[in-house]
Amino acid sequence: MLSSSSGLKASDIAEKMENPEHMLIGHPFNPPHLVPLVEIVPGKNTASSAVEKAVAFYEALGKHPLVLKKEIPGFVANRLQSALFREAIHLVLEGVVSIKDLDEIVTSSIGLRWAAGGPFLTFHLGGGKGGFPAFLKHLGPGMEALWDNLGSPRLDETTIQSLSEQANSSFGNISEKQLEEERDRRQLSVLHALNEKK
Numbered sequence: 001m002l003s004s005s006s007g008l009k010a011s012d013i014a015e016k017m018e019n020p021e022h023m024l025i026g027h028p029f030n031p032p033h034l035v036p037l038v039e040i041v042p043g044k045n046t047a048s049s050a051v052e053k054a055v056a057f058y059e060a061l062g063k064h065p066l067v068l069k070k071e072i073p074g075f076v077a078n079r080l081q082s083a084l085f086r087e088a089i090h091l092v093l094e095g096v097v098s099i100k101d102l103d104e105i106v107t108s109s110i111g112l113r114w115a116a117g118g119p120f121l122t123f124h125l126g127g128g129k130g131g132f133p134a135f136l137k138h139l140g141p142g143m144e145a146l147w148d149n150l151g152s153p154r155l156d157e158t159t160i161q162s163l164s165e166q167a168n169s170s171f172g173n174i175s176e177k178q179l180e181e182e183r184d185r186r187q188l189s190v191l192h193a194l195n196e197k198k
Contacts, residue, residue: 002026002054006078009071010043021047026054028063029077034187036064039075090151092166093159100170115190 001022003013014020025041038058042051051067058065068076088106091097097105113122120132127135153159171179 002057004028006075007073009073010041010046011071012043014043014045020045022050024050024054025075026058026065027075027077031184031187034184034191036062036191037077038063038065039077040065040067041071041075042067043071086153087150089153089155089159089163093153093162094151098170099163099166115194 001017001024003010003023003025004027005013005025006027008025010023010025014023017023020043023043024046025039025043027039027041029035029037029039040051040054040058055065055067072079074082084106088102092099092102117125123135123139124132126139127133130137
């Protein structure tokens with residue numbers, strides 16, 4: 001049995017099941033009709049055969065299933081997205097950058113780099129001939145120093161109002177349908193480029 005829950009753990013769902021070995025999470029990433037990732041998260045009692053069947057099922061649908069090694073709230077993609085979004089909100093609230101400019105910064109830099117290689121491969125290549133160890137030795141301390149200065153905004157009424165006003169100003173005059181079509185076209189172009197290397 002598969003659940004697409006993004007908050008409940010398979011182990012918790014399976015507690016009252018007669019066959020807990022059949023329970024696991026199959027968590028897609030939005031928009032699911034375009035994004036290939038499905039995080040498969042077995043519970044503590046999930047049978048390996050159930051995991052194998054889930055992987056085969058999603059592969060048959062043309063998805064990219066990835067099995068997590070342990071349960072964790074939010075899974076992996078949502079946690080990474082949340083961490084980046086938290087700092088994005090902080091930078092906007094501090095007046096460092098507008099919502100629109102922040103989106104352009106991401107799509108013109110780390111979004112592009114990470115789509116092509118992910119953070120670890122990106123930084124492995126950033127280490128030059130010494131690879132990832134050289135990156136950590138030379139650039140890691142500067143990056144670590146930034147961690148202590150990252151923001152921790154709260155989604156209170158003032159924050160929600162401020163962000164909503166900027167979002168409406170940036171995107172409110174464009175129809176949702178037009179924004180979705182443009183997003184879909186761009187994501188399909190990226191996926192097409194990524195699939196060319198396979």
